[in-house]
Amino acid sequence: ASQNLSDEFAEAARQLKTEAPRILFGKIDVTDQHDLNKEFNIREFPTVKFFVDGSREEPIDCKGVRQASAFIKWVKRRIGPSTVLINSTDQAEAIINADDLRVIGFFKAIHWKTQKELHNDSREVFYETAKDVPEMPFGMTSREDICANYGIQKNTLVVFKKGKPVRNEVLEDGRQNKLDLTRLIKTFTLDLMLSLVSQTSVKIFDVPVENHILLFIPTNSKTFNATYENYKSAAVEFRGKV
Structure with missing residues (x-):
């Protein structure tokens, strides 16, 4: 996942080099740069931060962005109209x-x-x-x-x-x-019901809610259809609450 994000980050940098050359992209290995790791309180990898006007104070965290196109939109909304x-x-x-x-x-x-x-x-x-x-x-x-x-x-x-x-x-x-x-x-x-796979996990866990409820059941189970429908009914009732 880290390598995929690194590739998408590099692609965003490549595209914005022409569109917005004053925006500079860089990568830091904080396992080697311990002082920077401490200064910016890096607790998870990868972490993306946006610095404005060269200031090291209160950089903006870029969370939940995983694709080059989303990186580009995120940056453009930071420096221009967001709507x-x-x-x-x-x-x-x-x-x-x-x-x-x-x-x-x-x-x-x-x-x-x-x-x-x-x-x-x-x-x-x-x-x-x-x-x-x-x-x-x-x-x-x-x-x-x-x-x-x-x-x-x-x-x-x-x-x-x-x-x-x-x-x-x-x-x-x-x-x-x-x-x-x-x-x-x-x-x-988000769709009301999503299968938890690698492609959807980021979307699911990127929603800032306190709790996620996951259903683990074999699709070939005799009770699958009934259980799924009951689970879906509960999802409708508790959407936005859990």
């Missing part, structure tokens, strides 16, 4: 139907706020969340006609799957943080 600004209902329809999955933030028109209020503003939390979920396309709008077209009356995050809303979450300033929104988005963009 698409939607300005018309036609654009909204096109964006929502362009991908299997899409996250859209519907917000009321901006009014003047203090710096403290802006820090807790649900719009700002949504914007920051988009930076950390590069595998997911994000869009946002404050247009009243677009919100009305989707029946939205409050600040709301909507997860769309194949053009249909699968989760609506009303956003309130100061109530949800970035981790809350990341958990919600990753939970409701």
Whole structure:
């Protein structure tokens, strides 16, 4: 897994060398560079950190990103807009139907706020969340006609799957943080039931929840179908809770 990530990291560096030459990529063997290991408190391998303006203070951790394309999106969202600004209902329809999955933030028109209020503003939390979920396309709008077209009356995050809303979450300033929104988005963009194999394990365990429930049962068991259906029913009821 470490070698695969190293290869994807190198591919992202190769592509961004042309697109964004001011972004530099590097690799460090912290088993040899003990001082750097201690300075940046490296506890797992591999670890990817993003340094801004040459500062060694509080580098940004890049977690859950495993493919070159996701690395590139993650970096671009760090240095530029993390969401698409939607300005018309036609654009909204096109964006929502362009991908299997899409996250859209519907917000009321901006009014003047203090710096403290802006820090807790649900719009700002949504914007920051988009930076950390590069595998997911994000869009946002404050247009009243677009919100009305989707029946939205409050600040709301909507997860769309194949053009249909699968989760609506009303956003309130100061109530949800970035981790809350990341958990919600990753939970409701995963299939309800997934087989645990190497390709899906990263997606499953990347969802920031406290508990995962796994079913271990032989597929050739006489009770498999009944057990599976009961397990699936429980998954529907407890989705987003476990």
